[in-house]
Amino acid sequence: MNRPRIIGLTGSIGMGKSTVAAMFADEGIPVFDADAVVHELQKEGGALVPEIETAFPGTTGPHGVDRKALGAAVFGDRDKLAKLESIVHPAVAKQRSVFLRDHADADIVLFDIPLLFEKGGYRGVDTIVVVSSPYTVQRKRVLARPGMTEEKFDHIVTLQTNDADKRARADFVIETGQSLVETRLNVHELVKKLRAGLA
Numbered sequence: 295m296n297r298p299r300i301i302g303l304t305g306s307i308g309m310g311k312s313t314v315a316a317m318f319a320d321e322g323i324p325v326f327d328a329d330a331v332v333h334e335l336q337k338e339g340g341a342l343v344p345e346i347e348t349a350f351p352g353t354t355g356p357h358g359v360d361r362k363a364l365g366a367a368v369f370g371d372r373d374k375l376a377k378l379e380s381i382v383h384p385a386v387a388k389q390r391s392v393f394l395r396d397h398a399d400a401d402i403v404l405f406d407i408p409l410l411f412e413k414g415g416y417r418g419v420d421t422i423v424v425v426s427s428p429y430t431v432q433r434k435r436v437l438a439r440p441g442m443t444e445e446k447f448d449h450i451v452t453l454q455t456n457d458a459d460k461r462a463r464a465d466f467v468i469e470t471g472q473s474l475v476e477t478r479l480n481v482h483e484l485v486k487k488l489r490a491g492l493a
């Protein structure tokens with residue numbers, strides 16, 4: 295049975311995954327956004343809220359998971375982070391299967407997976423695209439986010455496969471240290487190649 299070619303999109307914190315995934319969507323490619331699914335599962339009434347409250351008491355409330363509180367509980371404690379991942383990742387995998395079934399007729403689909411290398415998701419995709427910018431650009435972008443600190447940024451970087459490894463393992467690298475216009479053009483060219491079977 296034919297199935298879509300699966301592109302796995304990844305990149306380290308703040309490298310521009312969400313931005314570039316939206317560019318692929320603009321090219322007409324269905325996008326599975328792992329992060330958005332996590333948000334959905336954690337929001338008010340979300341399927342994982344009770345289990346997260348049991349594992350991390352006090353981190354949920356009337357509006358679902360308080361991500362700031364949960365982040366403070368797990369970033370910095372590898373066991374707790376692993377516990378949270380064991381709750382969240384199987385639920386995300388289930389949603390990914392549903393997405394694939396719903397888009398069985400597409401020629402290409404894209405999975406936006408922040409932890410593609412770290413959690414083995416690369417094995418389930420056909421082509422790997424990594425978004426990457428110089429470290430100084432990445433750091434500046436992330437530190438501009440509300441609530442982000444140098445300490446938190448440095449810690450999250452240590453939890454993730456480093457950028458050089460990601461680039462080395464990529465089939466294609468989309469540079470995001472340049473202007474959004476240039477990046478969009480590069481995405482357009484890549485999609486053209488993929489659709490023509492040239493890549």
Ligand SMILES: CC(C)(COP(=O)(O)OP(=O)(O)OC[C@H]1O[C@@H](n2cnc3c(N)ncnc32)[C@H](O)[C@@H]1O)[C@@H](O)C(=O)NCCC(=O)NCCS
Nearest residue numbers: 306307308328329332361362364365378382408409450453
């Ligand atoms: C701990 C949570 C609530 C914090 O949420 P918050 O909105 O404050 O931060 P955000 O999700 O934007 O993450 C900040 C950065 O940390 C990275 N990050 C998140 N979870 C992890 C993880 N398990 N391992 C490494 N990096 C991670 C993100 O990719 C991002 O670059 C949230 O990150 C979460 O539920 N994480 C566990 C699920 C997960 O692994 N998500 C990422 C892949 S789907």
Ligand SMILES: Nc1ncnc2c1ncn2[C@@H]1O[C@H](COP(=O)(O)OP(=O)(O)OP(=O)(O)O)[C@@H](O)[C@H]1O
Nearest residue numbers: 306307308309310311312313435470472473474477
């Ligand atoms: N050429 C570019 N390509 C991508 N993003 C860019 C570019 N230039 C500037 N940016 C900005 O950089 C930021 C990248 O954030 P984005 O949320 O896309 O990253 P992310 O990799 O999904 O982050 P996280 O891992 O933390 O979820 C956005 O604010 C985006 O507008």
